Amino acid sequence: MKTRDKILLSSLELFNDLGERNVTTNHIAAYLAISPGNLYYHFRNKSDIIYEIFQEYEKLVDFYLDIPEDRPMTLDDMTFYLESVFDGLWSYRFFHRDLEYLLDRDPRLRSDYREFTNRCLSAISRIFEKLADSGIIEPQPESLRGAMSLNVWLVITNWMAYLKTAHAAKASASLSLHELKQGIYQVLTLEIPYLTPAYREQVMSLREQYRPTMPNQEEKREAPVS
Amino acid sequence: MKTRDKILLSSLELFNDLGERNVTTNHIAAYLAISPGNLYYHFRNKSDIIYEIFQEYEKLVDFYLDIPEDRPMTLDDMTFYLESVFDGLWSYRFFHRDLEYLLDRDPRLRSDYREFTNRCLSAISRIFEKLADSGIIEPQPESLRGAMSLNVWLVITNWMAYLKTAHAAKASASLSLHELKQGIYQVLTLEIPYLTPAYREQVMSLREQYRPTMPNQEEKREAPVS
DNA sequence: GTATTATTAGAGTATATACTCTAGGGAGTC
DNA sequence: GACTCCCTAGAGTATATACTCTAATAATAC
Numbered sequence: 001m002k003t004r005d006k007i008l009l010s011s012l013e014l015f016n017d018l019g020e021r022n023v024t025t026n027h028i029a030a031y032l033a034i035s036p037g038n039l040y041y042h043f044r045n046k047s048d049i050i051y052e053i054f055q056e057y058e059k060l061v062d063f064y065l066d067i068p069e070d071r072p073m074t075l076d077d078m079t080f081y082l083e084s085v086f087d088g089l090w091s092y093r094f095f096h097r098d099l100e101y102l103l104d105r106d107p108r109l110r111s112d113y114r115e116f117t118n119r120c121l122s123a124i125s126r127i128f129e130k131l132a133d134s135g136i137i138e139p140q141p142e143s144l145r146g147a148m149s150l151n152v153w154l155v156i157t158n159w160m161a162y163l164k165t166a167h168a169a170k171a172s173a174s175l176s177l178h179e180l181k182q183g184i185y186q187v188l189t190l191e192i193p194y195l196t197p198a199y200r201e202q203v204m205s206l207r208e209q210y211r212p213t214m215p216n217q218e219e220k221r222e223a224p225v226s
Numbered sequence: 227m228k229t230r231d232k233i234l235l236s237s238l239e240l241f242n243d244l245g246e247r248n249v250t251t252n253h254i255a256a257y258l259a260i261s262p263g264n265l266y267y268h269f270r271n272k273s274d275i276i277y278e279i280f281q282e283y284e285k286l287v288d289f290y291l292d293i294p295e296d297r298p299m300t301l302d303d304m305t306f307y308l309e310s311v312f313d314g315l316w317s318y319r320f321f322h323r324d325l326e327y328l329l330d331r332d333p334r335l336r337s338d339y340r341e342f343t344n345r346c347l348s349a350i351s352r353i354f355e356k357l358a359d360s361g362i363i364e365p366q367p368e369s370l371r372g373a374m375s376l377n378v379w380l381v382i383t384n385w386m387a388y389l390k391t392a393h394a395a396k397a398s399a400s401l402s403l404h405e406l407k408q409g410i411y412q413v414l415t416l417e418i419p420y421l422t423p424a425y426r427e428q429v430m431s432l433r434e435q436y437r438p439t440m441p442n443q444e445e446k447r448e449a450p451v452s
Numbered sequence: 453g454t455a456t457t458a459t460t461a462g463a464g465t466a467t468a469t470a471c472t473c474t475a476g477g478g479a480g481t482c
Numbered sequence: 483g484a485c486t487c488c489c490t491a492g493a494g495t496a497t498a499t500a501c502t503c504t505a506a507t508a509a510t511a512c
Contacts (some may be wrong), residue, residue: 003489021247021327024469035491040471042489063368097326099391101247117392126312147415150388151381154412158384162376165325166343186380189373226259229459250499266501268459283462 006032008056010187011049015094017150020050020102048104054109058116064088065123072129075202081127082184085156090177096157097164117153122148135204137194152187159183185210230268232258234282237275243318246276246328273332280335283318284342290314291349299356301428307353308410311382316403322383323390343379350375360430363420378413385409411436 001009010032014023029039042062043049064084067073088097103110116152125145132139140148161174188207195203236258251272255265263431269275290310293299306410315322329336351371358365367375386409388399414433420431 019327025471026469035493036471037473037488037492046470072315095397100323100387101245104245108245108459114392144418146413147412151377151412151415154384155377155380158380158387161326161381161384165329166340186373186377189370189377190416192370251501252499261463263462263503264460264500270501272500 002096003032003034007039007042007049008052012053012092012094013099013215015050016051016092020094020098023050044219047109051106051109051123053092054095057095058112059090060091060121061088061116062119065120067123067126067130071135072137074134075199075206078127078131078136079206082187083181084175086181086183087177089156090180091159093160093180096160121146121149121153124152135196136199137191138196139159140194152190155186155190157181182210182212185212229258229260229264229311233265233268233275233286234278238279238318238320241279242318246320246324271418273335276328277332277335279318280321280338283314283321284338286317287314287342289347291346292347293349293352293356298360298361300360300433301354301362301425303434304357306412309407311408312407313381313403315386319386319406322386341406347372347375347379350378361422362425363417364422366400366420374416380418381412382409385412393441405438408436411438 011023011028014028014031025039028049029036032039043052065081065131095102099113103113128137128140128145128149131137152209160175160180163179167179185207188203189211191203192207233254235387237249237254240254240257251265252262255262260264269278289305325339329339354366354371355362356432357363379422386401386406389405393405411433414429414436417429418433
């Protein structure tokens, strides 16, 4: 693998594990056993590394949230969207942790992220619309759908922070993808009141699969749906 | 005012305006026109300053969220809780911005914050319970109430981050308390499906008072309810 | 007044961090 | 062999940051 790609990969790994704030360019170089000079040959500065990683993240989520317009939406589709979004969140989890600081430091990132959020909000809203078309949820007026989508977004993007700050007793408590996906339980909680009788039971039992286990009573098991 | 209190006050102000990460102890001392030595005479380190500020925050919110058990809950009570919580969030807004980093650095803070979150979640759940007792919302089973409360908490604590990252086009865009309180609109959105017919109209029109104005079309006006 | 204690100034320090600069190796081409 | 281009090493630097140390001054107690 090319040094440039190795830098991106290792940076992401270190950022995710330690937080961007705790990872210096010298750390990254040392981790890869290359010289700082080498790193700076490939990237002008730390911001450029982060920006490029963000672009990968963006591409991934955009790909997942591409809503097919030629067919109705199924429950499986919805599950797929939820699973995918949380997978993406997991792979680039450093990003939301230091979001405000990162955006303050890099205007490109700020502006790109703003648009990214808007695209995601539109996608969520579109999903609600299509779920209503399929008779899975009751149709809602546009204005309510907007506010609901925003709430879904807030829950999704901040579920991890909740786990890391309020849930875990120890700082080093290793967070698992499985725990992260319990966020799906929270998202489905938002949908409950809007479910149609025809699908109510199905969605409720889907939701049940993501029910959080008690903190520190975590049992090791596979994610319920893949 | 005593130097010690001045340090706490100015630190909070600087943290809120610039972010804890961008405020050094030397900055604080310079801002107060005192020497670093003086600052370190009053506080052993930066963490101690932050910890003490957190304790004030905690005290404030605990005070606001004290639910009186001797009388039913009114809509005005609910409005008061929402307004108060967002006021507190505003006054100590630096805190949630760098939460993860702060908790990683100070184990006392981590453990206190964990308990603080749990108290808040209980209070929210208790509010839902009493709102049901008063016939404002439909009663819900305990398990649903818990998940709903958590969603309310996620929306409340992360509304500000949303405004600062996705909403504002410029980094320096000054956030106002008024904008922050549009978070109340989002919280009330969560309640909509559970409202009883008797109160539905009233709550919907309360919610309307917090409706967000379009970004950059912000008109200067007072917060609708005080 | 004197002893004691609380407070303050301000220079200084150890460490870290993002980044630079120069020199050179290796591979391909003519 | 010489030239070029891409890549790499590694010492080095300017700046920042959290914090220390000593000495002096103000406040208080007796």
